[in-house]
Amino acid sequence: MNRLSCENSGDLARADEILGRGGLVAVPSETVYGLAADARNERSVRRIFETKGRPLIDPLIVHLHHPDLISLYCEIPNLLAPLANAFWPGPLTIVLPYRHGSLSPLVSAGLATLAVRIPSHPVLRKLLAIQNRPLAAPSANPFGYISPTRARHVIDSLGERLDAVLDGGPCEHGVESTILSLADPLDPVLLRPGPTPLEALAKVIGTTPRVKDCLNEPKNPEAPGMLASHYSPSKPLHAIPEGRMEESQTQKGVARLYMKRPYAHGEAADTFWLSENGDSTEIARNLFELLRKLDADPTIKTIRMEYPSGREGLNRAIYDRMQRAAHKMQMEVS
Numbered sequence: 001m002n003r004l005s006c007e008n009s010g011d012l013a014r015a016d017e018i019l020g021r022g023g024l025v026a027v028p029s030e031t032v033y034g035l036a037a038d039a040r041n042e043r044s045v046r047r048i049f050e051t052k053g054r055p056l057i058d059p060l061i062v063h064l065h066h067p068d069l070i071s072l073y074c075e076i077p078n079l080l081a082p083l084a085n086a087f088w089p090g091p092l093t094i095v096l097p098y099r100h101g102s103l104s105p106l107v108s109a110g111l112a113t114l115a116v117r118i119p120s121h122p123v124l125r126k127l128l129a130i131q132n133r134p135l136a137a138p139s140a141n142p143f144g145y146i147s148p149t150r151a152r153h154v155i156d157s158l159g160e161r162l163d164a165v166l167d168g169g170p171c172e173h174g175v176e177s178t179i180l181s182l183a184d185p186l187d188p189v190l191l192r193p194g195p196t197p198l199e200a201l202a203k204v205i206g207t208t209p210r211v212k213d214c215l216n217e218p219k220n221p222e223a224p225g226m227l228a229s230h231y232s233p234s235k236p237l238h239a240i241p242e243g244r245m246e247e248s249q250t251q252k253g254v255a256r257l258y259m260k261r262p263y264a265h266g267e268a269a270d271t272f273w274l275s276e277n278g279d280s281t282e283i284a285r286n287l288f289e290l291l292r293k294l295d296a297d298p299t300i301k302t303i304r305m306e307y308p309s310g311r312e313g314l315n316r317a318i319y320d321r322m323q324r325a326a327h328k329m330q331m332e333v334s
């Protein structure tokens with residue numbers, strides 16, 4: 001496995017060359033690291049599934065350099081242009097009616113739709129621009145584990161199974177892209193909350209998209225990969241409503257993960273926090289990194305984590321990822 005640096009244009013050319021030969025390259029994005037292959041190469045796309053241990057029924061997102069390239073593969077509904085103007089390049093994936101172009105059929109898992117994204121990470125954009133290569137890329141983690149937000153996370157869990165990792169530093173958003181389905185353009189559906197908030201989508205679309213409750217529909221055919229058991233650490237993780245972590249009792253081996261720094265006992269060794277002041281951008285950015293860190297710490301047996309009470313803005317995505325990661329969810333009582 002080659003560790004490539006994003007500051008070096010020779011390394012970018014090397015990453016492109018590896019992809020051209022059918023290799024797998026982990027790439028940085030503004031959301032999480034992706035496990036990329038040329039979406040037209042059947043063998044490489046198959047390797048993505050094998051490397052992650054991902055079932056073939058779970059389709060992949062195709063990353064493109066420019067929205068103009070989408071018409072090579074998809075039908076273009078009227079709503080696409082305003083959404084592209086408002087949110088691309090950036091952390092929004094749009095599911096569109098698929099025209100079955102030159103991509104490997106494994107990418108869309110046989111569905112009549114294709115998920116596309118125009119990412120904003122400058123390194124990934126440069127790589128995509130070299131040849132306008134369509135890159136299929138799921139998050140670069142073993143299937144079911146927490147998504148990677150640093151190159152080190154990818155190396156730790158998939159390292160030797162990849163041809164290269166392009167190190168672009170920590171990811172800006174830290175949670176996966178928002179997924180909006182325009183499979184039926186008259187009925188936009190939010191399939192996965194993410195850094196592009198529902199409220200912002202609603203403003204551009206003119207009405208609030210229907211929200212698909214993927215968590216409670218594990219067999220949801222519209223998003224086969226969104227099983228409730230995603231993003232989990234291997235240790236027991238209990239999610240506690242904001243402000244209800246019992247502050248008095250500390251237990252050996254139990255880590256407490258707060259959303260903001262608890263000044264009263266912030267010095268305690270079993271106490272961790274996702275942000276200084278409760279800023280949701282910071283919470284999202286740190287969430288997967290901290291869950292990985294606590295999961296790897298041998299002195300910790302169980303994790304208790306606070307979850308947000310509101311669903312506005314980025315909190316919808318934070319709540320969603322915490323709910324998926326948790327093995328036990330203590331519900332709010334009002």
Ligand code: TXA
Binds near residue numbers: 033035139140175179
């Ligand atoms: O931020 C992201 O979206 C990252 C970065 C690398 O771009 N990628 C990512 O990919 O999160 P992945 O494969 O881990 O999650 C994509 C989700 C899966 O749950 C998959 O089932 C769903 O998108 N998906 C892909 N194609 C779809 C389609 N045609 N219709 C509905 N859901 C689809």
Ligand code: MG
Binds near residue numbers: 147
């Ligand atoms: Mg994933």
